[in-house]
Amino acid sequence: MKHSYLLIVILLGLTPLFGAFDYPAYSPKSAALSGSSLASTLAGDAFILNPALLVNTNRFYAALNYSQLFNLKELRYTNGMIGLPFKSLGLGVGIENFGSNLYRETKFSIGAAKFFYSNVLAVGLSIQIYHVSIERYGSSSSFGLNLGMRYQLLPGLHVAGTIENFNRPQLNGFGEQIPQRIQIGVQYQPLEQLAAHFKVQKDSWFPSEVLLGIEYRVLNNLQLCSGYSTLASIPSFGVMLGISNIEVSYALQYHFDLGPTHFAGIAFNPKP
Numbered sequence: 001m002k003h004s005y006l007l008i009v010i011l012l013g014l015t016p017l018f019g020a021f022d023y024p025a026y027s028p029k030s031a032a033l034s035g036s037s038l039a040s041t042l043a044g045d046a047f048i049l050n051p052a053l054l055v056n057t058n059r060f061y062a063a064l065n066y067s068q069l070f071n072l073k074e075l076r077y078t079n080g081m082i083g084l085p086f087k088s089l090g091l092g093v094g095i096e097n098f099g100s101n102l103y104r105e106t107k108f109s110i111g112a113a114k115f116f117y118s119n120v121l122a123v124g125l126s127i128q129i130y131h132v133s134i135e136r137y138g139s140s141s142s143f144g145l146n147l148g149m150r151y152q153l154l155p156g157l158h159v160a161g162t163i164e165n166f167n168r169p170q171l172n173g174f175g176e177q178i179p180q181r182i183q184i185g186v187q188y189q190p191l192e193q194l195a196a197h198f199k200v201q202k203d204s205w206f207p208s209e210v211l212l213g214i215e216y217r218v219l220n221n222l223q224l225c226s227g228y229s230t231l232a233s234i235p236s237f238g239v240m241l242g243i244s245n246i247e248v249s250y251a252l253q254y255h256f257d258l259g260p261t262h263f264a265g266i267a268f269n270p271k272p
Helices: 002-013 028-032 051-056
Strands: 061-068 076-086 089-099 103-116 121-134 138-154 157-164 181-191 194-203 209-219 222-229 234-243 246-255 259-268
Touching: 028 209, 028 222, 028 234, 028 246, 028 259, 051 089, 051 103, 051 121, 051 138, 051 157
Parallel strands: none
Antiparallel strands: 061 076, 061 259, 076 089, 089 103, 103 121, 121 138, 138 157, 157 181, 181 194, 194 209, 209 222, 222 234, 234 246, 246 259
16 A cells, blocks of 8 residues: 555656546547647547547447556556537536546546537536545546637638636645646638648646647548657557447547557547
């Protein structure tokens, strides 16, 4: 038990790493693109990244995802999410869980988004409930509000922006424990099967970070993705395979000091 406590302290003390409720990716595809797909027109589950992307959810979608940061079971991350259209809105619900019985973070998200101005502008809002529990030290909860938008500048060119936790939530009186950041992103899609992503984010407590990603659909049911994050110098790669209405995905992120993180996911993703 003492060794487990020591491991958590060491890992949380290393930088640049991830603070509380600041996970490297919510899905294998997000991991493969290094979280750069802020302006995506191709993913409905990306509402965790930008609530405005719920407008991509034009049919029922459900997913389960799993990873262990740096192959450590104490840093296990899982989530489940659902997206669906309702009248003129895109709606989404997700729950994320990180850690072990020793230290555990749980985040519940619910969001909605809508198109405006002939589907040129998408605006979304999401609410997060944060809960952290530490063995022998009790627990604490808070909630945050995220605002996001995506705008089509030209066919194939979209820009996006988010303000994350703009209500400045705190845990035990410490605001830096929950991400509070501004993000700006671009998606350029010159071909139907090819899209490139660029994102810049600035957290109130950490330096700016640039994230890059590219996705290419080799076949109708096979997609390859790759990305790079500048702050921690983490390259990534992933593959998504569609089988009927089921999509199976895998991604790898590699930290040059701490080693690899593997991501696996399965989704019910009906095609048009």
